[in-house]
Every structure is written in structure tokens, then in C-alpha cells.
Amino acid sequence: MILPVDDPDDPRIAEFVSVRERDLVGRRGRYIAEGEVVLRLAASRPDHRLRALLLSERGARGLADLLPGLDAPVYVARQAVMDAIVGFPIHRGMLGLVEPPPAPDPAALLAGLAPEARVVGLLGITNHDNVGGIFRNAAAFGAAAILLDAACCDPLYRKAIRVSVGASLIVPFARVADGADMLRRLDAAGFSVRALSPSGAMRLSDYRPAGRTAVLFGTEGPGLPADLLAATPTLSIPMAPGFDSLNVATTSGIVLHHLAAR
Structure with a gap:
């Protein structure tokens, strides 16, 4: 499901706000996948569950073949809005929130x-x-x-x-x-x-x-x-x-x- 985002304070994309700061404090066992190569890899692994994507308009075009098969919300924002959400210019324009499998013994x-x-x-x-x-x-x-x-x-x-x-x-x-x-x-x-x-x-x-x-x-x-x-x-x-x-x-x-x- 592709969902437009126009407001950096939209509560639906709270997990992507201030990415660097959230990286430091932790994500309750989840991680952020960044860029096309990593996102496609994460999406291909059944043991890594893709919870949500935040994409720029250009990023959405680059992943157009992948998006219809995803069981996760896909938020799409203009580049300026995405930069404001994550807190820095994110040129790749592709972020995914992923839940990995439990750590093995x-x-x-x-x-x-x-x-x-x-x-x-x-x-x-x-x-x-x-x-x-x-x-x-x-x-x-x-x-x-x-x-x-x-x-x-x-x-x-x-x-x-x-x-x-x-x-x-x-x-x-x-x-x-x-x-x-x-x-x-x-x-x-x-x-x-x-x-x-x-x-x-x-x-x-x-x-x-x-x-x-x-x-x-x-x-x-x-x-x-x-x-x-x-x-x-x-x-x-x-x-x-x-x-x-x-x-x-x-x-x-x-x-x-x-x-x-x-």
C-alpha cells in the first residue's frame, strides 16, 4: 500500500524521524535498511520482516517492481519532506524498518x-x-x-x-x-x-x-x-x-x- 506523506510530523512515520538519533538510542530490536541493494536483500529474506518503507518519489520509482509484492506500508514523500523527516539530506531516498529474526544461541x-x-x-x-x-x-x-x-x-x-x-x-x-x-x-x-x-x-x-x-x-x-x-x-x-x-x-x-x- 503506497501512502503519500506531506508533513514531517505525520505520526505514521514516527519510526523514521531523526534517524541518526534513533540509531543511537536503539529501535527495540528492529533496524533501518538504507539504499536499494540492502532493501532488496532485506525484502528477499523471509526471516527479516519488513515493517514499513519511507521513500522519496525517485526512490519509489527505483523500487517500482518490488513494491506491489510487499506486505508493509510504503510511505512516499517529496525529497525535501523526506530530508526533514530523517534529519539530513538522504540522497538514496530509500529507508526500510525491518524486524530481524531472534539472535541465535x-x-x-x-x-x-x-x-x-x-x-x-x-x-x-x-x-x-x-x-x-x-x-x-x-x-x-x-x-x-x-x-x-x-x-x-x-x-x-x-x-x-x-x-x-x-x-x-x-x-x-x-x-x-x-x-x-x-x-x-x-x-x-x-x-x-x-x-x-x-x-x-x-x-x-x-x-x-x-x-x-x-x-x-x-x-x-x-x-x-x-x-x-x-x-x-x-x-x-x-x-x-x-x-x-x-x-x-x-x-x-x-x-x-x-x-x-x-
């Missing part, structure tokens, strides 16, 4: 993976660009799942989804309490775990994964906690003299490519 998620599955573990990563980039790399190189500790930011935050090009809607993920909890769960599920560190004991190029494998990444700067590094075999990516580290999303791409190639 970490043990159940790991238990259901294949014997040769590759899993990514993230600890303390609070930058949405990095989380989105890691999810994109995980999808591109066939990682089966991602575990995040309680300190990591939300992969379903609007910017993380956009940077991931929708991969955070595709790659299964679950939350664990902390690094120790992550290691316990991976060990119980039969995963061989490796931690990435600039001072890692083995070069990544020398590592040959076998069976279920998990690779752990920490936040930029401090990296992974010292106690976790002490308890886990470590890998490094050698670099030119005078330079000791890469962006964590870039690192994940290199590591996951290496695992996929093996």
Missing part, C-alpha cells in the same frame, strides 16, 4: 556448522565501518558465522549494514559475553582457534588450517586482550620495516582469503 549456531567451517571472532570492535567491512569480507570469502563479544557494536546498525553491502543480513552471528566465553564455546564445538596479532608467533602464510577453524580479531590499537593471546596460538601478517599493523577490516580480508584459498 551461540552453542546451537556453532554446532550446526559444517566440519570445515570457518568462523570469525570479534572482540571489542566498536567502529561500525570496521564491523561492516568484516562482515562483507566474511561473506565474500565464505565464513560460516561470526561471534561478537558484548563490547562489539551492532552489526545491524544502519551504517554497519550499508558498509557490509547487506552482508550482516546474510552471515549468521551470535553474541557471547567475552573472550574467555568465546574460547570455551569454540573449543566445545571442536574449533581450532588462532588469534591475530602483529607479534604473532606464526606467519599467516605458513598456516594451514585443518577442520573447523576460528580466527579472532581485536580492536585497533590495543588489539586482543593479553590473557587471550597467552591462551591461543597466534598468527601475524609480516609488514615493511617501520609499519606494524593494518586496519582490522583489511586484516580480516587478508586472513579470510588465505583460509578460503586453503
Whole structure:
């Protein structure tokens, strides 16, 4: 159902008002999908329920083939009205309010993976660009799942989804309490775990994964906690003299490519 909107204070589109501020305070388990690629992906997934769309007139034309089949209200506004609703110039002109499936139990998620599955573990990563980039790399190189500790930011935050090009809607993920909890769960599920560190004991190029494998990444700067590094075999990516580290999303791409190639 296509519904015109002329007033930024229209109560029907309250969930889209001041998008950035609402992103920060939370959406009661829902998320905002932005742009054509992400919206089409969200609409194609039966486990992600599209609750409403807010489109500019041009955005509605771009999704004209999709709209008739949607079981959700579609609000269409002139570009100036849409900008006033969301609180900034939104050039893509396409937003969707989506309800994702319940988060899976970490043990159940790991238990259901294949014997040769590759899993990514993230600890303390609070930058949405990095989380989105890691999810994109995980999808591109066939990682089966991602575990995040309680300190990591939300992969379903609007910017993380956009940077991931929708991969955070595709790659299964679950939350664990902390690094120790992550290691316990991976060990119980039969995963061989490796931690990435600039001072890692083995070069990544020398590592040959076998069976279920998990690779752990920490936040930029401090990296992974010292106690976790002490308890886990470590890998490094050698670099030119005078330079000791890469962006964590870039690192994940290199590591996951290496695992996929093996």
C-alpha cells in the first residue's frame, strides 16, 4: 500500500524521524535498511520482516517492481519532506524498518556448522565501518558465522549494514559475553582457534588450517586482550620495516582469503 506523506510530523512515520538519533538510542530490536541493494536483500529474506518503507518519489520509482509484492506500508514523500523527516539530506531516498529474526544461541549456531567451517571472532570492535567491512569480507570469502563479544557494536546498525553491502543480513552471528566465553564455546564445538596479532608467533602464510577453524580479531590499537593471546596460538601478517599493523577490516580480508584459498 503506497501512502503519500506531506508533513514531517505525520505520526505514521514516527519510526523514521531523526534517524541518526534513533540509531543511537536503539529501535527495540528492529533496524533501518538504507539504499536499494540492502532493501532488496532485506525484502528477499523471509526471516527479516519488513515493517514499513519511507521513500522519496525517485526512490519509489527505483523500487517500482518490488513494491506491489510487499506486505508493509510504503510511505512516499517529496525529497525535501523526506530530508526533514530523517534529519539530513538522504540522497538514496530509500529507508526500510525491518524486524530481524531472534539472535541465535551461540552453542546451537556453532554446532550446526559444517566440519570445515570457518568462523570469525570479534572482540571489542566498536567502529561500525570496521564491523561492516568484516562482515562483507566474511561473506565474500565464505565464513560460516561470526561471534561478537558484548563490547562489539551492532552489526545491524544502519551504517554497519550499508558498509557490509547487506552482508550482516546474510552471515549468521551470535553474541557471547567475552573472550574467555568465546574460547570455551569454540573449543566445545571442536574449533581450532588462532588469534591475530602483529607479534604473532606464526606467519599467516605458513598456516594451514585443518577442520573447523576460528580466527579472532581485536580492536585497533590495543588489539586482543593479553590473557587471550597467552591462551591461543597466534598468527601475524609480516609488514615493511617501520609499519606494524593494518586496519582490522583489511586484516580480516587478508586472513579470510588465505583460509578460503586453503
